[in-house]
Amino acid sequence: MTTNVLGTGPLGRVADYFQHACRWLQADKKAPASVVCPATGWLAPAALAGLLAADADGPDEEQLVAWLAPLGTQPLRLQPTPGGGEEGDLPEPLPPAAYFPNQGTPRERAQGFAACVRALVQRPEAPGALIVTALTGVRQDDLFFPMVSGAACASNPYVWSEYIDPQAGVVRLALGLDLPLRDSSGDSFVRVAGLGAPQRRPEADFDDMAQHAQRFCFALNLKTGACESAEATEMLEKTPALPLDWLTSSGPSVLAPLHGGVRALTFDRLLTRTGFVGDLQRLLQLLSAGFNAPAEIVFTCQVDPAGAYRIHLHHAQPMADCPLLGDLREQVTVGGILNPARQAAGRPPPAVARATTVGADILFEAAGAVLGRNRRQTLDHLVYVVPEKYAQLPPSSRYEVARLLGRLNRNLPAGRWALFGPGRWCTSSPELGLPTRFTELNHAAALVELVEMHAGLVPDVSRGIHIFNELVATGMLYLAIFPGHPHNSLARERLTGAANRLTDWVPEAARWADVVRVLGARELGGATIELHADSRRQRAIAYVAGNQRSG
Amino acid sequence: MGYIQDVLAVVEKRNAGEPEFLQAVREVLESLEPVIKRQKKYQEARILERLVEPERQLMFRVPWMDDQGQVQVNRGFRFEFNSAIGPYKGGLRFHPSVNQSILKFLGFEQVFKNSLTTLPMGGGKGGSDFDPKGKSDHEVMRFCQSFMTELQRHIGADTDVPAGDIGVGGREIGFMFGQYKRLKNEFVGVLTGKSLNWGGSLIRPEATGYGTVYFAEEMLKTRGETFEGKICTVSGSGNVAQYTVEKLNQLGAKVVSLSDSAGTIYDKDGINADKLAWVLNLKNVKRGRIKEYVGKFKGAKYLDGQRPWDIACQCAFPSATQNEVSGDDAKALLKNGCYVVAEGANMPSTPAAVDLFVAKKILYGPGKAANAGGVATSGLEMCQNSMRLSWTRAEVDGRLNGIMVAIHKAASEAAKEYGQPGNYVMGANIAGFVKVADAMLDQGLV
Numbered sequence: 002m003t004t005n006v007l008g009t010g011p012l013g014r015v016a017d018y019f020q021h022a023c024r025w026l027q028a029d030k031k032a033p034a035s036v037v038c039p040a041t042g043w044l045a046p047a048a049l050a051g052l053l054a055a056d057a058d059g060p061d062e063e064q065l066v067a068w069l070a071p072l073g074t075q076p077l078r079l080q081p082t083p084g085g086g087e088e089g090d091l092p093e094p095l096p097p098a099a100y101f102p103n104q105g106t107p108r109e110r111a112q113g114f115a116a117c118v119r120a121l122v123q124r125p126e127a128p129g130a131l132i133v134t135a136l137t138g139v140r141q142d143d144l145f146f147p148m149v150s151g152a153a154c155a156s157n158p159y160v161w162s163e164y165i166d167p168q169a170g171v172v173r174l175a176l177g178l179d180l181p182l183r184d185s186s187g188d189s190f191v192r193v194a195g196l197g198a199p200q201r202r203p204e205a206d207f208d209d210m211a212q213h214a215q216r217f218c219f220a221l222n223l224k225t226g227a228c229e230s231a232e233a234t235e236m237l238e239k240t241p242a243l244p245l246d247w248l249t250s251s252g253p254s255v256l257a258p259l260h261g262g263v264r265a266l267t268f269d270r271l272l273t274r275t276g277f278v279g280d281l282q283r284l285l286q287l288l289s290a291g292f293n294a295p296a297e298i299v300f301t302c303q304v305d306p307a308g309a310y311r312i313h314l315h316h317a318q319p320m321a322d323c324p325l326l327g328d329l330r331e332q333v334t335v336g337g338i339l340n341p342a343r344q345a346a347g348r349p350p351p352a353v354a355r356a357t358t359v360g361a362d363i364l365f366e367a368a369g370a371v372l373g374r375n376r377r378q379t380l381d382h383l384v385y386v387v388p389e390k391y392a393q394l395p396p397s398s399r400y401e402v403a404r405l406l407g408r409l410n411r412n413l414p415a416g417r418w419a420l421f422g423p424g425r426w427c428t429s430s431p432e433l434g435l436p437t438r439f440t441e442l443n444h445a446a447a448l449v450e451l452v453e454m455h456a457g458l459v460p461d462v463s464r465g466i467h468i469f470n471e472l473v474a475t476g477m478l479y480l481a482i483f484p485g486h487p488h489n490s491l492a493r494e495r496l497t498g499a500a501n502r503l504t505d506w507v508p509e510a511a512r513w514a515d516v517v518r519v520l521g522a523r524e525l526g527g528a529t530i531e532l533h534a535d536s537r538r539q540r541a542i543a544y545v546a547g548n549q550r551s552g
Numbered sequence: 553m554g555y556i557q558d559v560l561a562v563v564e565k566r567n568a569g570e571p572e573f574l575q576a577v578r579e580v581l582e583s584l585e586p587v588i589k590r591q592k593k594y595q596e597a598r599i600l601e602r603l604v605e606p607e608r609q610l611m612f613r614v615p616w617m618d619d620q621g622q623v624q625v626n627r628g629f630r631f632e633f634n635s636a637i638g639p640y641k642g643g644l645r646f647h648p649s650v651n652q653s654i655l656k657f658l659g660f661e662q663v664f665k666n667s668l669t670t671l672p673m674g675g676g677k678g679g680s681d682f683d684p685k686g687k688s689d690h691e692v693m694r695f696c697q698s699f700m701t702e703l704q705r706h707i708g709a710d711t712d713v714p715a716g717d718i719g720v721g722g723r724e725i726g727f728m729f730g731q732y733k734r735l736k737n738e739f740v741g742v743l744t745g746k747s748l749n750w751g752g753s754l755i756r757p758e759a760t761g762y763g764t765v766y767f768a769e770e771m772l773k774t775r776g777e778t779f780e781g782k783i784c785t786v787s788g789s790g791n792v793a794q795y796t797v798e799k800l801n802q803l804g805a806k807v808v809s810l811s812d813s814a815g816t817i818y819d820k821d822g823i824n825a826d827k828l829a830w831v832l833n834l835k836n837v838k839r840g841r842i843k844e845y846v847g848k849f850k851g852a853k854y855l856d857g858q859r860p861w862d863i864a865c866q867c868a869f870p871s872a873t874q875n876e877v878s879g880d881d882a883k884a885l886l887k888n889g890c891y892v893v894a895e896g897a898n899m900p901s902t903p904a905a906v907d908l909f910v911a912k913k914i915l916y917g918p919g920k921a922a923n924a925g926g927v928a929t930s931g932l933e934m935c936q937n938s939m940r941l942s943w944t945r946a947e948v949d950g951r952l953n954g955i956m957v958a959i960h961k962a963a964s965e966a967a968k969e970y971g972q973p974g975n976y977v978m979g980a981n982i983a984g985f986v987k988v989a990d991a992m993l994d995q996g997l998v
Contacts, residue, residue, distance in 0.1 A: 202685075
């Protein structure tokens, strides 16, 4: 597997993981036959550095031609691996991949590849090594793209239903190259499905599903080498090789009854009528056993009109955000923010003494409904909609509160605050919670649902189901606090007692000051607010750090 | 205490723990004060006490089996609130929030909404705390069949005709209709919202938008004006907004805005039929954001994060969502010359905005009257089912127009009769109530 290496120097752990995965796939008879490792080449750090400097120490054109030859003439996927990292550390999230057309004469391909690598290495996050895999897909004029790009994890951080087993894993599917949208205007979503319940969707009907389907896809222009975005519907119409029945669904649309039904990219039949999901689960189990940690993979998939499919594995490694180990509260109470990687390597946690017990600084704990990838995040502000005050408002005033939150969303620094409120967020029924639109809170780092409303009504926890696609797309953390339940608490007195900075951010909002409270870390007695979340254990905690009161 | 306050006190005592219902009753009864004071017959016959009590309320067990073979149990409801002017009519809602208080509140309001359409439809509401989200098609079907297995005992084409609501779309209506047909061995119009090829009506998607424009057209006629050449702003870009624009274009107006939750497009040249066709494809097929409009049509501007109420216009059509027109927005509209506001959305104007519109005596069509086109088309579906006929688009559109003209007339005359001509808010409340109350009087103590 490692024969096609260019350059010297260690390939690094991330590349090792993939090498091991490919070996296990070939050696293990239980490995699903539909999964293959594509032709692969490895560019070692020295070769990367040489290409970047374009000096005599780097590979010359002949070497590049020879190295590229076994990869064939298919377009290539270039996966940088993170530079640095200590032995024993878990991998960091993978940097985005790049794509190379790999067209022309061997010399032209070598020259083009060198230029592509230089552009890649110029990125702010310089890679440690490069894993280069041959890409399978379909061609439409000058555009080339995989039928299905996917990523799957052995542990599912998005458990939005009691029917979803977090340990059954999760898969993310898209048509075309798997690149993030530059313009996150909230109208293009990839499919995310729990591997234990792929038939279950968070949408209520076909229109809702179509609204939350993929609208744009990326393709590689084989002439220019650029990754271009195109409307998915156009690609589906123009590319006869795409097996529409396996990738899309059509249904009756209330919105478009005169359009003869709408076709949406759902991958439903691939997920539910083939062995695709079972094969992914077996693959993840095999790799997780090998890594001794939940695995995550990157793959593409080719499907033929009869529904036969082949999964091309482009990368595998232990999950980058492997669930935190140990008890969250324990970690916080001892004071140090533990490095899970060190723990995973069997090292003792770095117990950092604190001047005060953290217990007094805990702002909230949540258990039972935590959606989103695991994280440790520093916040500056909390926005707290006071349940008792909100419950007294008539419906029209509740809408005014929602619009006010929209103004706060525009003014507060994006990704540095969490939003707390009674009942459901983004509900269509103000009697059940806050009738915000997602665009009125999309800059929050975390959305917290207090499972209480008023004496007569405690709405069921939503688990973010009605904004699931938006939560996944933005990476926002969702969690619910169940007052009175174990490991669920909220420091209400602290939130209501601290100085309210609402009018600092929205000067005309003074009349809402008793309903909406904006609390900075300083007002809460610290320098920052630290949020830890572990969706595998369904636990989250936030506390004030840099306590001023303790001196 | 006055009569209304006495009634409210009893309602609060009897329905403790139902805040949504209590709030709805309070709002409706307080709006009826002028008519109750003047017409002693309603007090003598204790019409209010009878109106606030559903004629019948059903609560039943809905057992079903999920895909894992586990038994699940939900709770089903049907509130048959008032049948004084026709069979109970109102949606079924499948949502985890569904409970007695919410359905009673919705059913109570439905009585007056349906009455205002001038069609023979009583009021009701029902549903279940079942959540179709996250359920497979098979689970939804099994649930719907179980739900209808009980409900079919209580409904019928001449008794109670449920429609869809939140969580109950074409799929659920189909499953429930199939089960009803199987159990009763009859193909009748027992549900509305059916698919076109087995009993549904044309013009459903268009009905609310068209109806809002028809209502506004009637308001303009009271001043001897038409839409010809009027500059109109429309918010939203969903069904209601789309067909509002279509009808306004047909009537000679120039529509200059559309919006979505992210912002507004302003096209001073007008969103003509060709541009609207592009918008329909964008929103209904491609499901894109309205800001793409400015990339397609030169001269249009995108107002990021804004609503269209700062744009100068004569007529405004809030068609997006609740509470989208604040008091400040209302001031801006009036300042820029707007004198017609017709609500396509449900309660899009805040109370402060409504107060301002009423105080300034502009032509303000509240949602309960102006957006009744959707409910009216449900009634027209019932009519077609009873006649075993399917009307053409033109026929349904014509009848919709007739209904909206009638709603305007009823609201206008009621407002005039009670001393506030042109106050459609007051007129709509009173007209909806009087028709039901008089029918109850005629039918004796039942």
